[in-house]
Amino acid sequence: MAAELAGKKIIFIVGGPGSGKGTQCERIVAKYGYCHLSSGDLLRAEVASGSERGQELQEIMKRGELVPLETVLAMIRDKMLANTDAKGFLIDGYPREVDQGKQFESSIASATSVLYLDVATETMVQRLIKRGQTSGRADDNEETIRARLNTFEKATAPVVDFYKQQGKLFEIERSVAESSPDDVFAKVCLLFDKL
Numbered sequence: 299m300a301a302e303l304a305g306k307k308i309i310f311i312v313g314g315p316g317s318g319k320g321t322q323c324e325r326i327v328a329k330y331g332y333c334h335l336s337s338g339d340l341l342r343a344e345v346a347s348g349s350e351r352g353q354e355l356q357e358i359m360k361r362g363e364l365v366p367l368e369t370v371l372a373m374i375r376d377k378m379l380a381n382t383d384a385k386g387f388l389i390d391g392y393p394r395e396v397d398q399g400k401q402f403e404s405s406i407a408s409a410t411s412v413l414y415l416d417v418a419t420e421t422m423v424q425r426l427i428k429r430g431q432t433s434g435r436a437d438d439n440e441e442t443i444r445a446r447l448n449t450f451e452k453a454t455a456p457v458v459d460f461y462k463q464q465g466k467l468f469e470i471e472r473s474v475a476e477s478s479p480d481d482v483f484a485k486v487c488l489l490f491d492k493l
């Protein structure tokens with residue numbers, strides 16, 4: 299455990315690709331002032347650095363697969379320790395598998411709560427195809443989107459059940475998660491107002 303992070307609020311943001319994790323995190327940061335760490339953004343920064351490791355990560359991400367747990371956990375840990383003055387952390391896109399959650403909690407700190415956005419597969423596909431027209435993301439193409447959705451179902455869906463059993467899950471149900479970003483955020487605020 300990292301003593302510097304004791305007592306900090308740590309919220310995992312979980313949902314399929316295109317479920318709106320990043321969109322909601324932007325709003326949470328603006329209203330509540332948490333530190334936003336997106337595992338995907340950290341990985342894309344490594345790719346953009348042009349390093350050899352970045353090239354390996356890019357190939358994995360283009361296949362829609364998960365990068366090794368140790369790589370992403372070390373990146374998140376380093377960023378958290380560089381921001382210990384933050385009142386809390388939004389860990390966006392992590393954990394992607396149950397073991398990631400367990401390793402985080404045993405080596406960094408306990409998660410306070412897990413926010414889950416439940417969005418239908420076809421809605422996510424449509425959002426990501428549209429985002430791909432301007433995002434420049436190498437994984438916003440239909441083939442990789444389908445592979446990422448498959449990875450989500452196989453590896454990440456169990457994360458939702460794992461934290462539900464622990465009583466830490468705050469779920470944005472589909473009827474809300476598929477409404478406008480502002481309507482989703484109104485529900486998200488119910489969680490953050492009581493933290």
Ligand SMILES: Nc1ncnc2c1ncn2[C@H]1C[C@H](O)[C@@H](COP(=O)(O)OP(=O)(O)OP(=O)(O)O)O1
Pocket residue numbers: 313314315316317318319320321322338391425426428429475476477478479480482
């Ligand atoms: N509630 C919403 N209604 C309609 N479009 C939305 C909504 N929320 C987000 N979007 C748009 C914004 C983006 O273009 C796209 C994906 O949202 P985004 O927040 O980037 O998802 P995400 O962070 O979960 O995806 P990824 O896992 O691929 O990073 O959908």
Ligand SMILES: Nc1ncnc2c1ncn2[C@H]1C[C@H](O)[C@@H](COP(=O)(O)O)O1
Pocket residue numbers: 315337338339341359362363364365366367370390391392393394398437446
């Ligand atoms: N937590 C993660 N574990 C493994 N791989 C990850 C993690 N977060 C992101 N990745 C990889 C695999 C994803 O398809 C891409 C893009 O992530 P995103 O959160 O959709 O920006 O990066």
Ligand SMILES: [Mg+2]
Pocket residue numbers: 319320336338
């Ligand atoms: Mg995102």
